[in-house]
């Protein structure tokens with residue numbers, strides 16, 4: 001994860017590329033509650049169906065589908081929980097990004 005300068009302007013193309021990269025989507029307790037409510041589930045049911053413990057065992061991450069995409073990415077390539085998606089997702093790529101993300105991300109940019 002890099003914290004270098006974000007693009008000067010960035011317009012999400014809703015391509016879903018960043019949701020198909022392998023990696024953790026860490027969840028806070030508040031995010032678990034909000035996402036569970038959004039999906040009409042209890043926090044326990046949401047955790048059991050859609051999360052797993054992070055490798056460092058310090059929290060929960062969204063599961064990946066068999067193809068490696070985030071389990072919340074729908075068949076149209078859109079986020080099922082867009083209205084309540086985790087902070088980590090909301091802050092990409094302004095607050096953080098990975099080296100070389102520009103090669104996969106289709107978002108429009110202006111210098």
Ligand code: SF4
Nearest residue numbers: 019070072073079089
């Ligand atoms: S929660 Fe939504 S925005 Fe975040 S990685 Fe999953 S599909 Fe993408």
